[in-house]
Amino acid sequence: MRSFWDPRQLSHSPSKELHNGAFVPYAEHIGRPKSILAAIGATEAAVDHGEEPLLRVHPRDYLDFLWSAHKDWRAAGREGDAAGYVWPVVGRRPLDLSRIDARLGRYSYDGGTPIAAGTFESAYWSVQSALSGLDAVIGGDPVAFALCRPPGHHAGADYMGGYCYLNSAAVAAEAAIAAGKSRIAILDIDYHHGNGTQDIFYTRGDVLFVSIHADPKYDYPFYWGHADEEGAGDGEGANLNLPLPRGTALAGFARALDTALARIAAFGPDLLICCYGADTFTDDPISFFDLQTIDYPVIGRSIMSLGLPTLAVMEGGYATDALGGNVAAFLEGLQ
Ligand code: Q9C
Numbered sequence: 360m361r362s363f364w365d366p367r368q369l370s371h372s373p374s375k376e377l378h379n380g381a382f383v384p385y386a387e388h389i390g391r392p393k394s395i396l397a398a399i400g401a402t403e404a405a406v407d408h409g410e411e412p413l414l415r416v417h418p419r420d421y422l423d424f425l426w427s428a429h430k431d432w433r434a435a436g437r438e439g440d441a442a443g444y445v446w447p448v449v450g451r452r453p454l455d456l457s458r459i460d461a462r463l464g465r466y467s468y469d470g471g472t473p474i475a476a477g478t479f480e481s482a483y484w485s486v487q488s489a490l491s492g493l494d495a496v497i498g499g500d501p502v503a504f505a506l507c508r509p510p511g512h513h514a515g516a517d518y519m520g521g522y523c524y525l526n527s528a529a530v531a532a533e534a535a536i537a538a539g540k541s542r543i544a545i546l547d548i549d550y551h552h553g554n555g556t557q558d559i560f561y562t563r564g565d566v567l568f569v570s571i572h573a574d575p576k577y578d579y580p581f582y583w584g585h586a587d588e589e590g591a592g593d594g595e596g597a598n599l600n601l602p603l604p605r606g607t608a609l610a611g612f613a614r615a616l617d618t619a620l621a622r623i624a625a626f627g628p629d630l631l632i633c634c635y636g637a638d639t640f641t642d643d644p645i646s647f648f649d650l651q652t653i654d655y656p657v658i659g660r661s662i663m664s665l666g667l668p669t670l671a672v673m674e675g676g677y678a679t680d681a682l683g684g685n686v687a688a689f690l691e692g693l694q
Pocket residue numbers: 376377378379470471510511512513521522523549551579636638674675676
């Protein structure tokens with residue numbers, strides 16, 4: 360299987376995040392991709408597709424904000440990573456404010472997603488890795504892997520959150536449609552609900568979003584991912600959330616996966632994008648499922664049983680020492 364990655368994805372390296380009321384070392388650190396690269400063998404350099412594909416998902420003003428936020432932060436006399444501290448409550452009127460702190464709140468929804476000097480560059484190349492993997496699949500490969508980092512599935516069209524800035528899977532889905540595919544399924548099996556991706560496609564009937572994740576009643580991102588979120592308008596019925604309890608092991612996960620795969624098969628997509636997070640692993644430091652390394656090939660094989668051209672994109676996974684092995688195990692199942 361061809362895998363795609365760009366070394367500029369290492370430029371992003373914030374130092375701390377706000378977690379349960381304290382500043383702690385940033386969990387989405389550069390040791391993650393290094394662990395994956397050491398385990399999966401050769402990768403190919405991402406090809407630059409420019410910003411046009413990004414603009415199919417993300418508005419110009421959001422890209423401009425991401426690009427300049429750290430420079431604006433420094434220009435305001437600040438040290439370290441740019442991070443917001445005021446967020447507009449839902450329903451607050453839109454205001455076009457210029458102070459960096461106001462814009463950090465406007466374009467994010469949590470306190471755990473700081474912007475460092477290299478953030479835009481890394482997020483840009485993370486998306487380009489996904490687009491390069493998509494090219495391989497559109498070119499006829501049955502499956503390809505994009506080592507996306509930073510991850511993307513919590514990023515909406517115009518907001519960052521959950522260590523995510525640009526939504527690689529969403530950009531790839533739109534690029535596939537622009538390339539002539541008519542129906543896309545996105546299967547998100549990261550531990551956390553892919554709220555950004557859901558939000559982007561919530562009213563779309565041509566993109567099915569299915570997510571298996573920790574029940575948001577007890578885990579991040581809390582405000583999205585509940586089972587009664589089924590899509591709206593043209594997208595009514597094209598969104599399926601399968602929240603699972605703490606401690607879920609392979610048996611419970613596989614039951615949800617069967618439900619997810621049946622829905623995807625019924626939708627009849629031309630292409631599958633699988634958002635893979637290894638934070639479902641039993642030893643993940645911020646998550647509470649109970650999957651083992653040997654479970655990932657089983658999950659990968661189930662997904663390939665759909666017989667769909669498949670692009671796998673990397674999302675979360677924070678047990679750094681085991682991360683590479685878990686990703687390699689999943690890819691083995693996709694082969
Ligand atoms: N520091 C992904 O797995 N952290 N994102 C919760 C705040 C958010 C995880 C506490 C977890 C987001 C891509």
